[in-house]
Amino acid sequence: MAGIYLHIPFCKQKCHYCNFFSIASLKQKPDFLAALKREIAVQKDYLKDENVQTIYLGGGTPSMLDKEELNSIFDELYKHYNIHPQAEITLEGNPDDLSKEKLKMLSQTAVNRLSIGIQSFFDDDLTYLNRVHSADHAKIVINNALNAGFENLTIDLIYGIPTLTDDKWHQNINYFLQTGLKHLSAYALTVEPRTPLAHLIGKGKLRAVDEQQSARQFEILMQRIEDEGFIHYEISNFAKANHYSKHNSLYWLGGNYLGLGPSAHSFNGHSRQWNVSHLTKYINEAGQAESVFEKEELTLDQRYDEYVMTSLRTSWGCDLAHIQNAFGERYSHYCLSQAQAFIGEEKIEQRDNRLFLTQKGKLFADGIAATLFMD
Ligand code: SF4
The missing domain is CATH 1.10.10.920 (Arc Repressor Mutant, subunit A)
Known part of the structure; x- marks a missing residue:
């Protein structure tokens, strides 16, 4: 069993806490897509014709791609890799991109699982994080995604946000439970060095993150969600039986995966490699043998x-x-x-x-x- 990860490095605006490789401009999107397709072809032997059971489009914000762009990526993948007919194909999206029309369009592609970055159902938390969407819109998008046929739907929430009281965290969990979704990813807010969040906290412009609050809210989550029959199958992931993320489980169970796109990582059991975290370099070098990545043989x-x-x-x-x-x-x-x-x-x-x-x-x-x- 093997998986493929594709990193789509575009976002509408940078969230304060983000340390993923992404840029808030679409200027290089056509060149990026051409480079990605070259890399898909050049790396076709990495998985040695293993059966690909999961594909994951992460980022960045893959929901910023349109139907033709997504289909052209899938065409290239299906041309070069041995992809299982029932492969889990996940796309990460943000609520502000997921209009009804976009959800309908996505349902007409190979995507069969959506992961939506909700983070909180309260506007002041979203403002603290510098997210683009509103809390009301987040709720609407979950309903619209379910109505568009995406039953295999997961959301991300963040706890430990200084504006998120324990009472609000309980309400976020309540809302998640009311949706009837069967998978949740929940992360503690961490202040990574050189992020706008670190800078703004350092300048006293945003409240600092309190580790005790994070620990308390993690405990609240574990207690409440397990009481509702969810399995805490990975430290940040909760699911009803048979609704685990196959792609992430592949990482955790030591399966082989190929990462494509800038900053993407790959693993084949004995070595690890990672692509350059620079869009122009990636565009110029992707598809030219080994120049786009660094590699390490693992001891x-x-x-x-x-x-x-x-x-x-x-x-x-x-x-x-x-x-x-x-x-x-x-x-x-x-x-x-x-x-x-x-x-x-x-x-x-x-x-x-x-x-x-x-x-x-x-x-x-x-x-x-x-x-x-x-x-
Ligand atoms: S949407 Fe995701 S990848 Fe983009 S800036 Fe926000 S956290 Fe980072």
Whole structure:
């Protein structure tokens, strides 16, 4: 099983917190699309004719592409790759792009799953984040997407926004539950260096993010949403049974994937490569053998670390038998011995020769994984 990720690097305006590679201008869109199609063709052997079961258009804002542009990308993908007839094909979109007409147009393409960046159902939170859309419009778009036939629909919410009180966070969760959607991605607001958010907080123009508020709101979410029958299948992802994101699950289960477009990453089990995060360079170089990406062969230690980091964040847990088979006994012993202190603190639970983060442990996921790292 393999997946393809396509990075569409255009946005209407930059959100304050964003550190993804994207630009707020469509001037280079035609040149980008031509370059992307060249890269699709040149990289056709990367997945070695593996069956492609998931395609994900992320960004940036892929919903800024029109039907002809999307179909021309899909034509090129279907020409060069072995794509499963029932492949999950996800498109990320923002509410401000998803008019009724656009949703109808999307339903006439290969896209069969939508991921909408809602972030909050309150205008003051959206203003803090510098999102383009309004809270009312976000609600309308979810209904319109369902009416357009996108039953496989997920939204993103953000907690820990300084303007988001616990009461408002409860209301956001309530609203999500009322929609009847079966998948939610929820992220803590993080202040990445060199973002407008970091700059504005530094200047005292925006309120600082409070880690305790984030931790509290994450706990509220875990409690409330699991009570409603959702499975917390990855640290930031919640779904009803059989509604997991296949594409993201592929990342977390160590599957192979090809990333296309500027800044996109690829992984084939033993090496990792990443494309240049610069649109003009990407346009000039895509399709010319290896010039557009950098590549790193992973050591055994790095592959073990990657497995620990991703698996521990999931409901499948970190499998000690897999570690023993894939990396050797030294690694499985090391992993278990490093985990002992967390087992004692009830942050990790050991079951069926696997390690799982408890609810308490999920609040410290990154730090715990780092302690289990070899490298
Ligand atoms: S829409 Fe997404 S990619 Fe674009 S600026 Fe906002 S957070 Fe970044």
